[in-house]
Amino acid sequence: MKTNKLFAKNHKNSPSHRTNLRADAAWALFEVLESGRSTRDIMPALFERYTKPQDRGWLQEATYGCLRELPILQFWTHTLLDKPLKGDKKIIEHLVMLGLFQIHFMRTLDHAAVSETVNAAKALNQPRFSGLVNAILRNFTRNNVADLPFPQPHIEYGLPKWLHKQLQQDYPEQWQNIAKQSNKKAPLWLRINKQKISVDEYSKHLDQAGIEHECHGIGAVKLISQTSVPKLPGYDDGWFNVQDYAAQQCMNLLPIDAGDTVLDCCAAPGGKTLALIDVNPALASLYAIDNVASRLDTLRENITRAHLSNEQKIVVLHADAAALSTHDKLPMFDKILLDAPCSASGIIRRHPDIKWLRKRADIDVLVALQSQILDEVWAKLKTGGTLLYATCSILPAENSKQIQTFLDRHDDATLVPIDEDSPHVGWQILPGEQEMDGFFYARLLKSK
Structure with missing residues (x-):
């Protein structure tokens, strides 16, 4: 996910309550849903509180599971609550959802789930809500709330309303399977x-x-x-x-020759950088750029861990792809990989918080940014060079429509089909195809 900064708000970096698995999971849900933080930001701090792998595993399973099934859990919680909780009390709603998830989806014994969730309310310094948590969880099973029909269709599919509508519009024959695959755990x-x-x-x-x-x-x-x-x-x-199998396809789709100067644009954390240099050791140089300095630190760490024999060919630079033409340290390139900032709608199964961090208005912002980056990067490509455009999105606005619009305004760009028999612009991989993440590729040749 390369757009977390769009959603960041003021927050505490780590929990202040005493260590408790269920309290920590509720805190994580609160931070994602109320403060707009990414699980990539939250989970490392929580993992530091536990030494046992099984505790870390349970924490991730419970937190990610609640985010996958969030609309259902919210419906049940609001059915059982007399009125919504507000302010610092809101975390109790997230704790209740966690208890419901344990009972219904994790198949935890009722009495154990109730007891441990009540204890977590105390760990969160909210002991006055212990009775409320106890009553709600017991009423859930006693009143067969799980059998109630859902009032809106998006709830059943675990999607926000806007994405449910968008998938129906973009994939009228496939949206149900896409939703199903997006809610599965990724291999x-x-x-x-x-x-x-x-x-x-x-x-x-x-x-x-x-x-x-x-x-x-x-x-x-x-x-x-x-x-x-x-x-x-x-x-x-x-x-x-x-690295997911879909992301690994870049090695096969960008033809790199000996002596080529290559650009990996928006490169951090470096998975594709390492893939490209691994299979193309004879390239002249590989420039890896990103506009977030901290992400470049991770990229450098990954390069070091790989122990590459040709590591010296990688040039890591802090640069903004949306203003590439102003960067005087970059040469012209024979080949370019542009892994563009996107909605990350294709990797929801791997990062279920994406569903709740993304808003419909964000897509328009991202489409405009992608268009700007494409134009800037294209100007740095040599005549006869190839650009491989990639996103981990499944939305046509970011993918096939984006590329078609680019082709319409650049008469020196030619689409090189990835599948000669396909009538589509580029290659759209949907979540679950060959057990891959959702991904998109389009290959462009600069013809003059």
């Missing part, structure tokens, strides 16, 4: 660093560690077993990067 994909180890060799290491997996394509491994990433074989030696 963990690895891209094997072939400068360090072959896919077959790495597969043997996984077998020896008892980690069930599948090998795909030229360098992708999908993990079947749930495993902590730092405990995977070769983590410290740079044998792999965590």
Whole structure:
């Protein structure tokens, strides 16, 4: 997600209440839904409060699960509450939703879910609401609230109203499956660093560690077993990067020749940077730019961990892609990868908070930004060069329509089909296709 700054508000960086799993999960929900914070910002601080992997796993499972099923949980909570809670009391509503999620979706025993959730109210320094939490959770099962019909269709599909309507409009035959796939848990994909180890060799290491997996394509491994990433074989030696199979397709779609000067635009945290240099070791140089300095720190860390033999070919620069023409340190490029800022609507299954951080008005802002970046980046591409446009969105306004508009205003741009038999502009991957995230690619040739 590259647009969190659009939604950031004042907030505490970490919880001040005493450590308690359910209290921490409720606090995380409050921060996402009331303060507009991303789980990527919240969860690391919460994980620091726990040393046991199972506690961290439960915290993520419960928090992400509530965000996936939020409309249903909100409907049940508001049905059971006499009136909404406000101000600092609002966190109790989020705690109630967490209790309902445990009972209905996690299949926690009723008495255990009620007892632990009541204790969490005390941990949140809200002991006066213990009785209310107890009554609501008991009334949920006693009154069969889960059997009530939903008053609006978007609730059943776990979507905000605007996205429910947008998917119906953009995908009249597929929107239900898209919603279903977006609510599933995403598998963990690895891209094997072939400068360090072959896919077959790495597969043997996984077998020896008892980690069930599948090998795909030229360098992708999908993990079947749930495993902590730092405990995977070769983590410290740079044998792999965590990267969805859809994102890995950039290696195949951007043809890079020996001696090419390449730009990875909006590059942080660097997954595609590493993929491109891994399969194209003979390129002359690879410039990786991003406009967020802290994200570039993460990119540098990932480059260091990869232990690349040609690491010196990567040039990391702090630069704004929307004003690229003003940057005098950049050369002209033979090939460009533009992983554009987007709604991230294709990776909701991996980051369910996206559904609640994004608003319909944000799409228009992002479309305008993408258009500006495309024009700026295009000016830095050599004649005869190729630009690969990518987003982790499934909205045509950011993808096929964006590219068609670009082609209409640039007579030196030619669309190079990814699939010769497809009538569509670019390649739209929908969530769940070959178990990939939702993603879009379009390949453009600068013809004159």
